[in-house]
Amino acid sequence: MQYSEIMVRYGELSTKGKNRKDFIKQLGKNIRHVLHDFSDIHVNPQQDRLHVDLHGEDYDKVIERLTGVFGIETLSPAIKLDKDIDNAKRVALQMVKDQYQSGMTFKINTIRQDKNYPLDTYDINDKLGGFIIENVDGIKAKMKHPDIEIRVEIRMNGIFLSSETIKGAGGLPVGTGGRATMMLSGGIDSPVATYLAMKRGVKVDMIHFFSPPYTSPQALAKAKELSAQVAKFGGNIQFIEVPFTKVQETVKEKVPEGYLMTIQRRMMLRIASQITRDRHCKGVFTGESLGQVASQTLESMMAINDVTNLPVLRPLVSMDKTEIIRIAEKIGTYDLSIMPFEDCCTIFTPPSPKTKPDLAKTRHYETYIDVDALTKEAVAGIKVTDIKPGEEFMNQNQDVFSELL
DSSP, X not given: OOOOEEEEEESGGGGOGGGHHHHHHHHHHHHHHHTTTOTTOEEEEOSSOEEEEOTTOOHHHHHHHHTTSTTEEEEEEEEEEOSOHHHHHHHXXXXXXXXXXXXXXEEEEXXXXXXTSSSOHHHHHHHHHHHHHHHSTTOEEOSSSOSEEEEEEEETTEEEEEOOOXXXXXXXXXXXXXXXXXXXXXXXXHHHHHHHHHHBTOXXXXXXXXXXXXSOHHXXXXXXXXXXXXXXXXXXXXXXXXXXXXXHHHHHHHSOGGGHHHHXXXXXXXXXXXHHHHTTOOOEEOOOOTTSSGGGSHHHHHHHHTTOOSOEEOTTTTOOHHHHHHHHHHHTOHHHHTSOOOOTTTTTOOSSOOSSOOHHHHHHHHTXXXXXXXXXXXXXXXXXXXXXXXXXXXXXXXXXXXXXX
């Protein structure tokens, strides 16, 4: 079957009242970003449906992309026809024949938006259903739980036929829930936290700390590719590289070993907060899960949060590792996350970091370093890259990998 469009239905957006048009406009924008490399496609958001006109593009590939976009409740590959009932009969028959096997039942389910159409719902069901029974040997109509259901929508601009309803990602369109930053390490947790933040409509800018030569170009490429992987849920992502080598070397040289981790994380959050304010974002997301590592105890979180008054949001805080891995596998980040490249959260890690750091001691030990100068230098050295859904970065370093093997 050569479908002419994908019909997208909204979910939670239907509760948004006067703001509904803004949510629909943002969803259309996100879908255009996600389908950026399908040059012939046209995206047409309307009040109660969004139409993706295929113009010959492969509908399976388009549907694969759309099922990940937040703000879509369901979608259907559909065929748009002129308001000619004879054409509708022929297309409905072909849809049934494409799926029919001996003993199957079917149903015609008609909705009329155009109340002036000369045939009412009963007439349309009767004409299309009768035509199918006449032309498919052995098929029977069944109103409850049929094997094949042909949906007919009589809309102002034509007749739309579909026979498959696919579940979307739900949630809210990315960008309707404000803008925040995410501290992306490159491990399993932070991409999952990004996914959950995006599901509530938050536009996320990624902040990634890197420390050459202690961290490699492959580790940086991996973080970028993880960003491209989650970008498929809402569109382009701004990736912010923060040079962190000098901060880590200074902290390691001047701070007592037990407080290395705590003060290093305070510097990360301090720098992330400055970048967040500079970019007019309203909060910082992290991939922390309570009790998972030394920096994720309540005492550590309190000592680290001490450096900012911005909201620090932790979508994974009550999840265990098994739950997080399950989501990582579902969204396609797990295999990339477990690639064994070092990140700056693990280098210089002391053998016995404080799991219950004392806040007063933390503040005191931090006076051993020039916090303001180090923060200012790191923020001044950031590099921002616009990353599109599905872009690849690891392959660019393929020769380097080969040399290491």
